[in-house]
Amino acid sequence: MSGQRSVTENIEALSQFGQLPDGSVTRLVYDDAWVAAMTWWLRQGQQQGMQATIDSYGNGFLTYPGSQSGTVAVGSHIDSVQHAGHYDGAYGIVAAQLAMTRLVARLGQPQRTMMAIAFSEEEGSRFPVSFTGSRHYSGVAETDDTLTDAKGVTFNDARQQAVQSLSEHFNQTEQALPDEFMELHIEQGPLLESTHDDIGVVSTICELEEFVVTLTGEANHAGTTPMHLRHDALMAAVQVISQLDEQAHQVGEPFVFTVGQLEVSPGSSNVIPGQVRFTIDIRHPQRRVVDEFEQVIRQLLADVNEVRVDLKRVTASYPEVRMDPRLMGQFEQICQQRGLAYRVMPSGAAHDTQMMNAKVPTAMLFVPSHRGISHSVAEYTSPEALENGVQVLMAQLYQECY
Amino acid sequence: MSGQRSVTENIEALSQFGQLPDGSVTRLVYDDAWVAAMTWWLRQGQQQGMQATIDSYGNGFLTYPGSQSGTVAVGSHIDSVQHAGHYDGAYGIVAAQLAMTRLVARLGQPQRTMMAIAFSEEEGSRFPVSFTGSRHYSGVAETDDTLTDAKGVTFNDARQQAVQSLSEHFNQTEQALPDEFMELHIEQGPLLESTHDDIGVVSTICELEEFVVTLTGEANHAGTTPMHLRHDALMAAVQVISQLDEQAHQVGEPFVFTVGQLEVSPGSSNVIPGQVRFTIDIRHPQRRVVDEFEQVIRQLLADVNEVRVDLKRVTASYPEVRMDPRLMGQFEQICQQRGLAYRVMPSGAAHDTQMMNAKVPTAMLFVPSHRGISHSVAEYTSPEALENGVQVLMAQLYQECY
Numbered sequence: 001m002s003g004q005r006s007v008t009e010n011i012e013a014l015s016q017f018g019q020l021p022d023g024s025v026t027r028l029v030y031d032d033a034w035v036a037a038m039t040w041w042l043r044q045g046q047q048q049g050m051q052a053t054i055d056s057y058g059n060g061f062l063t064y065p066g067s068q069s070g071t072v073a074v075g076s077h078i079d080s081v082q083h084a085g086h087y088d089g090a091y092g093i094v095a096a097q098l099a100m101t102r103l104v105a106r107l108g109q110p111q112r113t114m115m116a117i118a119f120s121e122e123e124g125s126r127f128p129v130s131f132t133g134s135r136h137y138s139g140v141a142e143t144d145d146t147l148t149d150a151k152g153v154t155f156n157d158a159r160q161q162a163v164q165s166l167s168e169h170f171n172q173t174e175q176a177l178p179d180e181f182m183e184l185h186i187e188q189g190p191l192l193e194s195t196h197d198d199i200g201v202v203s204t205i206c207e208l209e210e211f212v213v214t215l216t217g218e219a220n221h222a223g224t225t226p227m228h229l230r231h232d233a234l235m236a237a238v239q240v241i242s243q244l245d246e247q248a249h250q251v252g253e254p255f256v257f258t259v260g261q262l263e264v265s266p267g268s269s270n271v272i273p274g275q276v277r278f279t280i281d282i283r284h285p286q287r288r289v290v291d292e293f294e295q296v297i298r299q300l301l302a303d304v305n306e307v308r309v310d311l312k313r314v315t316a317s318y319p320e321v322r323m324d325p326r327l328m329g330q331f332e333q334i335c336q337q338r339g340l341a342y343r344v345m346p347s348g349a350a351h352d353t354q355m356m357n358a359k360v361p362t363a364m365l366f367v368p369s370h371r372g373i374s375h376s377v378a379e380y381t382s383p384e385a386l387e388n389g390v391q392v393l394m395a396q397l398y399q400e401c402y
Numbered sequence: 403m404s405g406q407r408s409v410t411e412n413i414e415a416l417s418q419f420g421q422l423p424d425g426s427v428t429r430l431v432y433d434d435a436w437v438a439a440m441t442w443w444l445r446q447g448q449q450q451g452m453q454a455t456i457d458s459y460g461n462g463f464l465t466y467p468g469s470q471s472g473t474v475a476v477g478s479h480i481d482s483v484q485h486a487g488h489y490d491g492a493y494g495i496v497a498a499q500l501a502m503t504r505l506v507a508r509l510g511q512p513q514r515t516m517m518a519i520a521f522s523e524e525e526g527s528r529f530p531v532s533f534t535g536s537r538h539y540s541g542v543a544e545t546d547d548t549l550t551d552a553k554g555v556t557f558n559d560a561r562q563q564a565v566q567s568l569s570e571h572f573n574q575t576e577q578a579l580p581d582e583f584m585e586l587h588i589e590q591g592p593l594l595e596s597t598h599d600d601i602g603v604v605s606t607i608c609e610l611e612e613f614v615v616t617l618t619g620e621a622n623h624a625g626t627t628p629m630h631l632r633h634d635a636l637m638a639a640v641q642v643i644s645q646l647d648e649q650a651h652q653v654g655e656p657f658v659f660t661v662g663q664l665e666v667s668p669g670s671s672n673v674i675p676g677q678v679r680f681t682i683d684i685r686h687p688q689r690r691v692v693d694e695f696e697q698v699i700r701q702l703l704a705d706v707n708e709v710r711v712d713l714k715r716v717t718a719s720y721p722e723v724r725m726d727p728r729l730m731g732q733f734e735q736i737c738q739q740r741g742l743a744y745r746v747m748p749s750g751a752a753h754d755t756q757m758m759n760a761k762v763p764t765a766m767l768f769v770p771s772h773r774g775i776s777h778s779v780a781e782y783t784s785p786e787a788l789e790n791g792v793q794v795l796m797a798q799l800y801q802e803c804y
Contacts, residue, residue: 189626206625210671221776222660222683223608223750224591227651229774234661235647241640249629258624259636260671262664269612269662269681269716271777279671281624314671348625372631374623375673 007390008383010094015086024083024377029121030162041118042170048101053171057136058163060118061175066110072400073178075117081125085379087186093118095184099394110401119352127155134355181356183364184389186381188349190372198388199342200366201331205321205354206283206346207290210314217307219266219274234264234273236307247296255284285346321354327363334395365389409792410785412496417488426485426779431523432564443520444572450503455573459538460565462520463577470513474802475580477519483527487781489588495520497586501796512803521754529557536757583758585766586791588783590751592774600790601744602768603733607723607756608685608748609692612716619709621668621676636666636675638709649698657686687748723756729765736797767791
């Protein structure tokens with residue numbers, strides 16, 4: 001990864017690992033493409049004089065030791081969802097390395113150590129668990145080694161085999177936590193594009209709760225069961241979702257409410273649905289708002305009579321995630337100095353920063369996502385917009401490390 | 403099938419063919435259980451002195467020739483859905499044979515020919531087509547021979563192999579149409595049980611239309627896309643279905659409106675649904691009411707702006723199906739004479755009688771279904787209720803044939 005290559009060129013080089021014929025990327029944690037991508041990223045850093053190591057989860061670390069004490073880390077994740085675009089996660093690890101490379105090329109050794117991190121896994125696309133890389137490194141939680149992927153391979157077997165491959169080329173060691181952590185990421189939403197801002201300075205990462213609702217009525221013949229004798233689980237679900245949507249709009253922006261999954265059983269055109277199972281995903285920067293909407297959900301479901309109701313909370317509560325005011329303030333100042341339009345905004349999506357935030361001060365920057373599209377081959381951010389983010393990150397690293 | 407055995411005992415004997423460990427029956431057209439069941443049913447008739455034949459679709463016919471001209475046919479279908487109960491279709495073919503056996507045992511040769519028919523297929527559970535038996539026999543339509551089942555076997559291959567097996571034991575010939583056709587069937591709905599009636603005298607078979615609606619919005623990240631910038635296909639579907647349900651209730655009984663199938667794509671809890679596809683099934687005895695509701699659907703969908711809308715009509719219109727007033731009147735008289743509580747009612751479900759009705763006068767009787775449950779191992783009608791239906795059918799056959 002040369003200083004001469006642009007951030008976009010580097011992202012495209014990384015996207016070769018796991019790329020499918022349609023241009024999308026499937027690079028799941030510990031698979032062959034993942035090992036090749038991590039090897040490539042660490043090798044590029046070594047060629048720029050950085051120290052490359054991995055830890056027991058396969059998190060990758062590139063380090064420029066400083067002349068004095070203290071460490072500033074910057075990073076994101078190297079894995080992808082199925083049929084991903086080229087930018088999610090990849091931008092953050094490429095930008096971290098590029099910013100460090102350029103600073104050292106111009107200014108030599110920093111006073112504080114600079115470290116780029118490529119977290120092994122964030123997307124939860126192979127095993128039924130996510131953020132395993134940053135949860136391990138931050139010390140928030142270890143992962144259940146017995147979890148299996150769709151083919152029955154355990155997390156432990158996959159992890160050990162991948163780490164074994166990497167440790168043939170790179171030292172394996174558990175790295176200490178840095179003094180602060182920063183992440184550069186595409187927005188994955190349409191806000192910055194719609195407001196014509198160049199940079200989003202993240203204030204908080206949204207509080208998120210996910211629920212699964214199961215409504216159980218009675219399946220019956222669609223032609224012979226009069227309307228007033230039905231226990232139609234789908235009609236009950238439609239009423240509940242419609243009312244929740246109305247309530248969600250009353251809460252107002254930036255609250256978001258999504259039913260992304262809904263399954264009807266038995267699912268025949270001429271059978272009244274006996275059971276419907278659907279998910280609810282709610283997010284807001286303030287825990288209080290999320291908790292209040294949970295109460296709305298519970299009250300609304302308690303009023304359902306036609307069918308039996310079951311509500312399960314899926315999410316584990318994480319500690320509140322507010323970005324560090326000092327680092328945020330410096331980001332804002334840098335944008336002002338450079339004439340970049342910026343917006344202080346919450347992050348609706350969860351990020352590795354959320355895990356690091358439990359242990360160290362953190363900050364996070366967004367660049368615009370064209371049409372807000374993410375987790376798709378249509379994911380796109382212009383080279384200029386990507387470079388803006390790198391410039392702001394470099395200025396911040398300069399202030400923090402030189 | 404002996405005159406000494408009750409209708410329930412005969413139904414249980416037939417349910418052995420295709421019975422699964424949980425007690426449910428899967429007897430799909432032309433499969434091994436189907437061939438064994440048809441062989442058993444025809445053999446039982448032969449032992450009572452009936453002539454047994456099959457036609458090129460594997461429809462089974464049992465005949466007592468009359469001393470004079472004219473033929474009265476009674477029947478139903480021998481195939482089942484997947485994991486079916488014991489009564490749907492089976493009751494009608496067992497009852498037809500039993501009624502004829504008892505009448506001949508008591509009264510000897512009839513004046514008009516009596517014929518029991520076991521239609522090969524009505525349920526549409528193996529090939530993507532239904533009523534193939536009665537559509538062939540009635541001359542309403544032949545079936546596309548190239549249709550395949552889930553394993554890739556063509557309708558033609560399955561049909562020829564099954565008919566070949568049967569023709570080793572039974573004469574194969576195309577039977578002429580009868581002068582009238584009657585069918586005895588379980589209600590498959592809860593109405594008779596709830597009104598404490600013994601018999602339903604069917605007036606019409608409901609007009610039925612089925613539609614598939616596809617709503618296409620834009621899939622996007624559930625956390626990062628503000629509510630006002632979404633094109634959520636599921637929320638659009640929820641609004642449409644909720645309004646249609648309200649309109650359907652305004653039409654009033656016996657109109658029925660069902661959304662039995664609904665699929666969400668991509669179907670992840672943290673992704674806004676980009677596409678939703680759902681079915682609409684509407685039924686009413688009068689064509690006018692069904693047509694008017696089709697206009698309600700079209701108007702409502704025309705008002706949807708947030709997402710793209712596609713509406714497809716799935717059903718082919720069949721001719722209107724009114725039962726023969728003379729046969730209906732005789733059924734009512736017989737019930738009155740015997741002190742049986744009866745109700746004149748439309749059939750919400752489609753039946754073989756619908757196909758026969760295109761060519762000859764028809765009539766149809768229902769007996770109560772416990773809790774209205776059908777297409778399930780929980781399908782149940784008491785021995786007394788089943789025998790009531792046989793008694794009414796016998797009295798009708800006596801009037802028509804002796």
